[in-house]
Amino acid sequence: MxxxxxxxxxxxxxxxxxxxxxxxxxxxxxxxxxxxxxxxxxxxxxxxxxxxxxxxxxxxxxxxxxxxxxxxxxxxxxxxxxxxxxxxxxxxxxxxxxxxxxxxxxxxxxxxxxxxxxxxxKSTFLPNFTVIQENLHKIGPIRKYFAGFSQYSSRYDQYKAGTVLNAFKPEFANGALMDLGVYCLYPLITLLGAPLEVKATGSLLESGVDSHGSAVLTYEGIDAVVSFSKVSQSSIPWEIQGENGTMLISKTSSPEHVEIQYNDGTMENLTVEMPYPSMYYEAKEFVDLVQRGQLESNVNSYYNSISTMKVADEIRKQIGLVFPNDLSLEN
CATH class of the missing domain: 3.40.50.720 (NAD(P)-binding Rossmann-like Domain)
Incomplete structure (x- = not known):
């Protein structure tokens, strides 16, 4: 135990x-x-x-x-x-x-x-993320990646009414990028590694956190676009475009449906059952690692975590989003 x-x-x-x-x-x-x-x-x-x-x-x-x-x-x-x-x-x-x-x-x-x-x-441990990894070769050389997570926050209504809750306070290192955007970035880096270049845009609220933003991440022969927002809603699926077809994935934070639409018009449904709650899989990985005496996950590895955070840092730098944590490191 x-x-x-x-x-x-x-x-x-x-x-x-x-x-x-x-x-x-x-x-x-x-x-x-x-x-x-x-x-x-x-x-x-x-x-x-x-x-x-x-x-x-x-x-x-x-x-x-x-x-x-x-x-x-x-x-x-x-x-x-x-x-x-x-x-x-x-x-x-x-x-x-x-x-x-x-x-x-x-x-x-x-x-x-x-x-x-x-x-x-959690997303990188889910059964349908494994499906993505195992079938990505079917769409041929990857050329485009898009992942969006825009979810209108109920706390934004309170913000507009004059009450600033934790979700919109920079002292808690919050905002659209940290709450939602990382769900777009982490799977991308797990699949493709760290990008060669990042170009970002975003909007800041008066409280000091970002309300929404987007970034283009450049790889050799691949453009990846991530989009995130706490002040608007989107139902556009996560998709990875290859030369032979496009992989469509529902729910960036918790992929539940995966299919490939090939260029010839055929479709392949790759979705598998998820028998446990979505957070089970990260907890099971952690427990198994501890029991085996393994000090790093091969999935949520040091490389993936710090590479994701470095990209987030670069996005924040470009849009002018600063946290008190950043300033304390400088002093």
């Missing part, structure tokens, strides 16, 4: 725990919250034996082997590094940190302490 601690008592944590119940080796042992009341409430909800309101105490305790971090993006690096320094394995929600330098610090700390750190980017 792998004894897990949980940081973050929000809806994403609840989805993660619902998925993790399908993993026999997953044992929920502890929860952290800033207040005793919320820690006790969450512990009672999930029958968690230990609760903490002090991260240092939790990290140094002997009641957990690993931690799942689902706190605000700006806190990921500092919290992960604390637990890694205490010899705890870390599964951290996407984006792994606020910038590439923080990601590198996390990796360096994990290596120094011989523990595992992995980004909880």
């Amino acid at each position: 792998i004894r897990f601690g949980i940081i973050g008592t929000n809806w994403i944590t609840e989805r993660f725990l619902d998925a993790a119940t399908h993993i026999e080796e997953f044992n929920l042992a502890a929860v952290y919250s800033r207040t005793n009341e919320r820690a006790a409430e969450f512990a009672a909800q999930y029958s968690i034996p230990h609760s903490f309101t002090d991260l240092e105490e939790m990290a140094s305790s002997d009641v957990i082997d690993a931690v799942y971090i689902a706190s605000p993006n700006s806190l990921h690096a500092a919290q992960a590094i604390l637990f890694l320094q205490h010899g705890k394995h870390v599964l951290c929600e996407k984006p792994l940190a606020a910038n590439a330098q923080e990601v590198q610090q996390m990796f360096d700390t994990a290596k120094k302490n011989n523990v595992l750190v992995m980004e909880a980017m």
Whole structure:
């Protein structure tokens, strides 16, 4: 059994725990919250034996082997590094940190302490992403890639009414790119590697985060376009165009349907069943890695995570999006 601690008592944590119940080796042992009341409430909800309101105490305790971090993006690096320094394995929600330098610090700390750190980017572990990888050759040489994730945020209505919630605060390293755009970038880099060049455009809100944006990533003979927004809605599918046909994929964040439309007009449906909740697959990978003593995922690898963050950093640089985390690294 792998004894897990949980940081973050929000809806994403609840989805993660619902998925993790399908993993026999997953044992929920502890929860952290800033207040005793919320820690006790969450512990009672999930029958968690230990609760903490002090991260240092939790990290140094002997009641957990690993931690799942689902706190605000700006806190990921500092919290992960604390637990890694205490010899705890870390599964951290996407984006792994606020910038590439923080990601590198996390990796360096994990290596120094011989523990595992992995980004909880779910899409690359899903059965239909494996289908994409195994069948990509069928469309011939790749020429175009498009991935869009535009989802109108209910919090934007509150923003327009004068209430700025965490989703639109730069101090939490949030915004359209970090919340949604990374879902477009990570699979691209998993499939094609780091780009040769990035050209980006975007719009910033008065709060200081980006409301929407787009980027063109150039590869040898390939143009990749990613588009993301928290202030508009889109249903355009994710597609990869090759010389022999086009692969169409539904839902950038969680591919559920995959088909190829060949140039001759024929269509091949490649979709496979997904028997478990979408977050099960990342949790299962992490648990299996810990049990095998493997300190890096071959899927959500160091290379894929830091390459994605470097592209995000470049996009932010070009559109003028700066987080306090960036400034603290300079000082």
